[in-house]
Amino acid sequence: MSKPEKIIPLIQKKSIEALLEKGERLDGRSPTAYRSVRITVNAIERAEGSAIAEIGNTMVIAGVKMSLGSPFPDTPDKGVLIVNAELIPIASPTFEPGPPGEEDVEISRVVDRGIRSSEMIDLSKLAIIPGKKVWVIYVDIYALNHDGNLFDACMLAATSALLTTQKPKTVVENNEVKLLEEKEPLPIKTRPVSVTFAKIGSYMVVDPSYKEELAMDARLTLSFSENGDIVAVQKGLPGYFSYDEIMQALEIGEKISRDIRKHLPPIPTSASND
């Protein structure tokens, strides 16, 4: 059986570009139209938080597990956040089993930066005994169906799972941490959203489909916090952008991020408020 290749016939790339010249795309969208976004939260009861994010036919699941652990030596008074994304073979004939490759690592780190830089989670509220016991948040993301734009889908799944996470309340008795039956949400401050652009030839499109990704020369992922600040940027692939293309993506991306955010679960009322 032949292995499906991650290449696109040149003629198909040309036809995508010819369509874009007229402002059209293969699936009928305009260059700045995002596909429909759907989020299903609490998909996995065993996880402290979970979500399935769909962008068109792209589907990603994220689960949050919480455990008690030691803080990093340089941030003794903060909880720990660990984000891991894997492009498993379930999601695409082009994904192979095995240890995470560079694409998996790049997605993990871009999602991590979006969450960390935006200060989405107030990690300082997750230190139970500073220097000794802190909450460790594991966000594990798995691609289930790849039809393009896994970056944004992973970000949506991860943030939705975190927004709906319920962790046990704790008390400290004789320097020991005791977990209580009662649950509380994570201390969340903002909901970052990423918007990914593809450059195909000399054209830019938002939210590329799988076919468009095969034809794209460069990728740009911009993450925005709730007030429109830029919290993470990642250019990928061996193409390039002009200054104007980046500024344009910034303007359009910020607007789109506001629309996408409407699909996210609300910010939970913080545990510290009660």
Next chain:
Amino acid sequence: MKMKSDQAIKLLNDEGLRLDGRRLDELRPLKIEVGVLKNADGSAYIEHGKNKIIVAVYGPREVHPKHLTLPDRAIVRVRYHMAPFSVPERKSPAPSRREIELSKVIREALEPAILVEKFPRTAIDVFIEVLQADGGTRCASITAAAVALADAGIPMKDLVAAVAVGKINGKIALDLNHLEDQYGEGDMPVAMMPGLKTITLLQADGIFSKEEFKQALDLAISGIQVIYRKQREALKKKYEKMIRTVTGGGS
């Protein structure tokens, strides 16, 4: 993994100068040497601030393993690696997730400049060894790697020059050092083909308003022009010396 500290650390003094005495728009001292390794087809050594990085380029050469070969172009492979002694706390020599990501983005920053279609079925390997790190290693690596590629005689559309900009104490600053990167509010590495005015690497973390982002990108572009000049000077220096040897040193 980068840790941001909550405590505001004073990175700017009352005169607006930085901890190392630089102005906000000032680069660190930069030194580039070309052709420092005998075995490599091309090589370069860069000192950018306290960063010390050596780069070797091998190729175009036969591809191993063979199945990676592309019929219409060369493949470009980049290995960015930090020596265990390059940082205060010993780093494990095994490639970290950070190094895997950086190898990828550095490759994707260099590749647009290389005329890969000139060398089908070959590999161009770029090996980057960070000997000492002081913030902005990916950018200094790109700057040195572009020079090493040119030194290897690989046809390129332009050099690639890079610098990180960022936000320290609320101000946009050029060429962050390690302390500014760690305790600042944002970091934004940028690489360009300066002659072609195209951006080949753009990353950011931290919090930037739209205006700050634009200001930061503008500042990076101006810093890149200075680095570009240094790259060309370094290349000229090696080859001018060679010409002198060939033409004048015969007797």
